[in-house]
Amino acid sequence: MASRQNPDDRGELGVGPAGNPTLKNGAASMALTEKGEFWYGTTSGDTQAELRSYSIANGHEAVRFAASKCDCGCRSFALQTDEEVGVAIRTCTDCGQQHLMGDSAEYVEEAAPETHECVCENEVFELMSGVSVYEGTHDVRWYYIACRCVECNLVGVFADWKCEAGDAAAFLAKV
Ligand SMILES: [Zn+2]
Ligand SMILES: [Zn+2]
Numbered sequence: 599m600a601s602r603q604n605p606d607d608r609g610e611l612g613v614g615p616a617g618n619p620t621l622k623n624g625a626a627s628m629a630l631t632e633k634g635e636f637w638y639g640t641t642s643g644d645t646q647a648e649l650r651s652y653s654i655a656n657g658h659e660a661v662r663f664a665a666s667k668c669d670c671g672c673r674s675f676a677l678q679t680d681e682e683v684g685v686a687i688r689t690c691t692d693c694g695q696q697h698l699m700g701d702s703a704e705y706v707e708e709a710a711p712e713t714h715e716c717v718c719e720n721e722v723f724e725l726m727s728g729v730s731v732y733e734g735t736h737d738v739r740w741y742y743i744a745c746r747c748v749e750c751n752l753v754g755v756f757a758d759w760k761c762e763a764g765d766a767a768a769f770l771a772k773v
Pocket of ligand 2: 717720747748751752
């Protein structure tokens with residue numbers, strides 16, 4: 599399957615070859631070093647605000663949002679992503695269920711997901727998804743995943759990618 603990512607259509611933020619920092623507002627994967635300004639919040643609204651701010655800077659404003667919740671009711675997860683392929687996997691810290699977020703199931707076979715770690719070294723987060731849509735439609739154009747660290751309350755966008763996933767409501771029902 600060809601990659602659905604069009605490099606020419608990607609924003610500058612968080613995009614780069616291996617070795618370049620892809621740090622996003624203080625959110626880091628394990629391979630990355632601490633850098634930049636960090637933002638902290640206490641509610642899902644804070645996380646959503648940070649996601650929206652990031653998305654505006656990225657040129658594709660997120661207009662619809664959804665918080666992740668496991669089937670068991672738990673809201674804290676470990677997160678793995680592969681931004682190049684467009685895959686995110688959350689693992690419930692309570693029941694252990696793994697869930698492929700959004701349309702990730704379509705691309706997971708070609709993915710090499712990496713675990714995200716906060717700058718405080720915690721790996722448990724509350725997750726907020728947001729999408730931008732094509733103008734005049736409800737079709738997803740860009741997907742953002744923001745996290746709030748349950749230990750230190752850092753909030754930030756941990757991953758984002760161009761995403762042609764169709765109907766935003768259907769997509770966000772699967773985050
Ligand atoms: Zn669960
Ligand atoms: Zn933290």
